[in-house]
Amino acid sequence: MKFKSLWPGIVLMLLLANDAAGQETAGHEGHGGHQLVVDVDGVVMNENQSTLPRDCSEISRDYKLTIRAGKKYAADVAGAIFGMDRHEVRVEPCSRLTVTFVNEDEVRHQWMVHGLPRYLYPAGMFHIEASGGRSRTGTFIVPGDDQTFLIHCDMAQHMEKGMRGQLVVGAGSGNLWGVKGVSDQFYRAAYLPPKVMVLIGIILLISFLISLRLLKSS
């Protein structure tokens, strides 16, 4: 399989037309206004090595971390299909993170941070996508205030089925719902054994009858 061009490291700064959100066919050309780095291993979007957020005077610390992703990391988590080896990342304000995202599955996965300052990161996103069996590294700088950011994989249903985490900057701004090992799901089933509601109904009836008898005799 020959390639017309070999791409590793080609940097493309793209400003593509983005339709207004809510319009019927919004998103004609997907990555509106983002800076993309694409190669055969995947995608890094909105990388930022050096531009400081407005509330930072210097880079407080450099973190280098590796995040591993795949179904392997969900094997011991009830009700999850996909997962990461870390679902929570805690860093100091104004620090620089270099994340190597290692995909141990045979399908695409993403490590996407949301809610970052929009003047620095288009749509407030920093995003790494790694093809199956590949890894991809990207760098970004977090802002200076205490905040909690959503980390997820934006493949359909991957967040819902386990790939949901949080990036806590400083003391954070409270935990997000549904982060594995950190917080509960917002909507969850009741997980009752079969026919238990029949038993509950019988107990309700018995309690009613006993109370009636007691009230009558008093």
Add this chain to the structure above:
Amino acid sequence: MKKRWVFLVAVLIALLSCPPQWYPMPLRLKLSEWFGAAGYRALPSSLVVAANEPQVFCPPDPSGWREQQLIEGVLIGESAACVADNPYAVAAFVRGTNNIEQSTLLKSGLSADAVIKGRDLDGDGDPDEIHIRLEVVELNGSSGVLSGAVTQYEIAPGIKPGMWVFAPKFVGMAVENFGSQKARPELRLPSPAIRIEAGDKVTITLENTHYMPHTLHLHGTDHGFVDAGGEGNDGVPIASEVPVLPGNARSYELNPRHAGTMFYHCHVQAHVHVMMGLQGLFIIEENRPDNWVQTMNVGAGLVRAPSRAVSEEYDREYDLHYLDLDKELSERIQQDNDPRLVTRSMHREYDITDATVDYFTLNGRSFPYTFRESLLIGKDNDRIKLRVVNGGLKGIALHTHGHKFTVTDRDGVALPQATQVPQDVLWLATSMRADLSLELVNDGLHAYGPGIWLFHDHQYQGITNDGIGPGGNISAIVYEQYLQEDGWPKTRGVSWDAYFTEAYYRKEIPVWELYAPGLFSDTGFDWLMVLRMLGLALSLGTMLAVISMGIAKRGRGR
């Protein structure tokens, strides 16, 4: 003693409250004999329907995707209907994602290895080594955090059944943008129509991005039971191989010897998975020199870069994929987020033998959205090729207004010339395919002249959205002179404003409200009747209380 009086008053109120229309018929007749007919009381007036702002019928095309254009040397034909496929993706599918410029690839949204086109094995000027990658996407699924559906896809205003589709391999988010839960436009029903050339050496890698096991079964397509490596290649869990688990990938191989319109689908728990949308057209084009085929047609519909053989005989080619959906099945993926509960609900609690289907799609949309993208557009004397599959549970009686079409191929095999006679209803059983030749020749047989001529399933469930008409798979053959600049047909009948509201398909708008306001509206209310009901409830309650007190007293007395 006091109780007795209370009881009597209650009985009196009950009798007075009881509406005359509830009196027994002989009593009513007797009463009118004695006292004459009751006085005139006007019936409640009609209710005024709350204003519902209709959606935009024909979304604008800011990127000029509808126009004919040349990209990467590929002539992308005009797509005259309102909503067109991304021409950059079309070009990428024709050339292969490995043979195009970076900028085209980025505009296509596809991953670098979505469709790899390799060597020209027969030396006729087009690639014969084709490697296609497919992912599995859940639309309108559940979330443990949000209350509504995620990765949303509407088949018609407000209608979002849960479904699964095969999808080309794109990069980036599954939604339009972070602020939206709407699926990006490429992730949609139906699964893409796949096109190859007879004699191609094709590898299809199923990258299972979904949370359940799936396979790929090449229905009607020439392929070995095992591949060159001796691995199972038919996609059937009980006969050929273990399914592809979530996060895993598997390649299927084929080298088809005959051209024809075939089918592909998942074969894991097929009665559920195929009905959820894991099915698509699989088309093998005739082998011709310099024949670069459009390997995928996202959402089926118009083929913007048709093959050599089709272009020789026809002016245009459309892929038509019919699929019905059972809402009692599709809502199951929205009820829980835990895959164990979803699996149990879909495969053990759902019983397809009790199923009735509710939504009827053509190329992934139901009326009125079919008119945005699934019109068959032509002009006098055009010949149009239609490749039709019925992937639904129910058979389809496909009918064209104003035209008689000819079936040229059935299940991917050409029919003898003698049997190719014009007809206007075609029965398509589940999974059946037919190639149709639609000739816009105004000879009183093949066509009756220009217009906006509907084509639809003549089994009447099929022209509704869950029982509300018009809906379902209604679309139209539209002649160019009946088409506006923006691609919307110049319809002459009733206003469509109601059909482009969610309220209409929630059954909240009377069906003829827009052109006969008030005449067939919902009725207002008889407030005197409400008063009578109140009196009845109060008096009967009092009567019951008096009776139970009496019973209790008698019990204590014993």
